[in-house]
Amino acid sequence: MTGERTAVAKAHRIVVKAGSSSLTTPTGTIDADRIDALVDVLAARRTAGHEIVFVSSGAIAAGLGPLGLTARPRDLATQQAAAGVGQGLLIARYTSSFARYGLRVGQVLLTADDMMRRAHHRNAQRALNQLLALGILPIVNENDTVATDEIRFGDNDRLAALVAHLVRADALVLLSDVDALYTGDPRLPGAARITEVREPADLAGIRLGGSGRVGTGGMVTKVEAARIATGAGVPVVLTNAASAAAALAGEPVGTYFHAGTHRPSTRHLWLAHATTGQGRLLLDPGAVDAVVRRRKSLLPAGIIGVEGEFVAGDPVDVCTAGGGVVARGLVNYDAGEIPELMGRSTRWLARELGPEYEREIIHRDDLVLLDQVDTLVRRSS
Ligand SMILES: Nc1ncnc2c1ncn2[C@@H]1O[C@H](COP(=O)(O)OP(=O)(O)O)[C@@H](O)[C@H]1O
Numbered sequence: 376m377t378g379e380r381t382a383v384a385k386a387h388r389i390v391v392k393a394g395s396s397s398l399t400t401p402t403g404t405i406d407a408d409r410i411d412a413l414v415d416v417l418a419a420r421r422t423a424g425h426e427i428v429f430v431s432s433g434a435i436a437a438g439l440g441p442l443g444l445t446a447r448p449r450d451l452a453t454q455q456a457a458a459g460v461g462q463g464l465l466i467a468r469y470t471s472s473f474a475r476y477g478l479r480v481g482q483v484l485l486t487a488d489d490m491m492r493r494a495h496h497r498n499a500q501r502a503l504n505q506l507l508a509l510g511i512l513p514i515v516n517e518n519d520t521v522a523t524d525e526i527r528f529g530d531n532d533r534l535a536a537l538v539a540h541l542v543r544a545d546a547l548v549l550l551s552d553v554d555a556l557y558t559g560d561p562r563l564p565g566a567a568r569i570t571e572v573r574e575p576a577d578l579a580g581i582r583l584g585g586s587g588r589v590g591t592g593g594m595v596t597k598v599e600a601a602r603i604a605t606g607a608g609v610p611v612v613l614t615n616a617a618s619a620a621a622a623l624a625g626e627p628v629g630t631y632f633h634a635g636t637h638r639p640s641t642r643h644l645w646l647a648h649a650t651t652g653q654g655r656l657l658l659d660p661g662a663v664d665a666v667v668r669r670r671k672s673l674l675p676a677g678i679i680g681v682e683g684e685f686v687a688g689d690p691v692d693v694c695t696a697g698g699g700v701v702a703r704g705l706v707n708y709d710a711g712e713i714p715e716l717m718g719r720s721t722r723w724l725a726r727e728l729g730p731e732y733e734r735e736i737i738h739r740d741d742l743v744l745l746d747q748v749d750t751l752v753r754r755s756s
Pocket residue numbers: 393394395396397550551552553555556557558559560561562581582583584585586587588589590591592593594
């Protein structure tokens with residue numbers, strides 16, 4: 376075991392995510408042998424007294440064979456149907472596989488909304504913590520049967536990173552069909568293995584390709600997930616399922632993403648990575664400078680435009696006059712109220728409309744800057 380890798384070996388609470396390619400066969404059925412092998416590793420860790428939250432993909436891939444499909448369907452309805460069939464089979468398999476060790480599992484299906492809306496977020500957090508407190512091993516997946524194109528993670532990598540933050544995990548292990556991050560798609564010649572990533576600059580020049588046969592996000596979403604988790608103070612190991620035991624033991628396999636030292640507040644992390652802007656506020660250059668460089672609250676005087684339908688408390692994107700997003704924040708007014716306030720000083724508003732109009736459009740504590748924001752891009756593949 377070397378250096379920082381001890382953080383993974385010692386981690387009391389760990390999130391492990393496995394991709395579809397590691398759990399299913401090319402014919403669209405569950406790969407029982409590989410599932411049992413992975414369960415052997417997770418069960419050993421669990422029985423040694425550590426807590427595990429397992430994020431398992433594979434619902435859609437495992438539903439293909441039973442539905443007579445030979446490839447991942449393109450249309451959402453058939454993906455939903457395949458997930459409905461495959462998820463049940465997956466959980467049945469995990470239940471019996473963990474039972475070999477006397478361990479019980481609990482299914483947790485989440486939607487992007489569960490991460491985005493504060494009340495839902497707390498609800499998911501409570502459920503996961505209670506399962507762990509009861510000694511149950513939670514198995515998480517996106518609720519693909521009801522997820523729509525408009526609001527969907529589509530990949531479990533970022534979901535796993537958000538879950539790691541949600542349960543305040545000590546480490547995150549991402550298991551794929553590739554043994555590490557490479558400088559380019561390892562299916563192409565010339566790609567070199569990367570053993571560690573200390574800071575974003577280490578990723579400069581790396582070509583992140585698309586997914587394999589049944590996966591969805593490819594390396595892009597894994598690196599994004601690593602960025603979210605390390606930004607929340609959680610170290611990440613990315614490797615293949617065959618190296619799971621070694622990764623959990625802190626051996627130098629795969630790619631190790633060092634955790635950042637700064638642990639942002641749950642509120643900021645949630646705002647940056649688990650919300651989508653429900654509308655946009657356009658700012659004049661002075662207001663952009665105040666918000667971005669001087670870290671000030673956003674006042675009505677600097678707003679020159681408002682777009683979209685939102686209500687007070689919603690997350691909105693904060694943009695330059697040209698529409699470039701610079702920050703995201705929780706707005707204090709409904710969209711319909713803002714045109715009346717735009718360009719006015721808070722003092723004038725308080726005098727003319729009443730003291731309740733003296734408040735900021737977005738308070739500085741409710742603002743995160745763009746470099747901290749990951750848009751939950753719609754993924755329909
Ligand atoms: N720079 C890269 N380094 C490593 N793998 C890469 C890279 N670019 C693309 N890939 C591909 O990403 C695939 C893993 O992504 P994906 O298929 O979504 O996996 P999973 O099902 O495990 O989530 C690998 O099979 C690999 O071929």
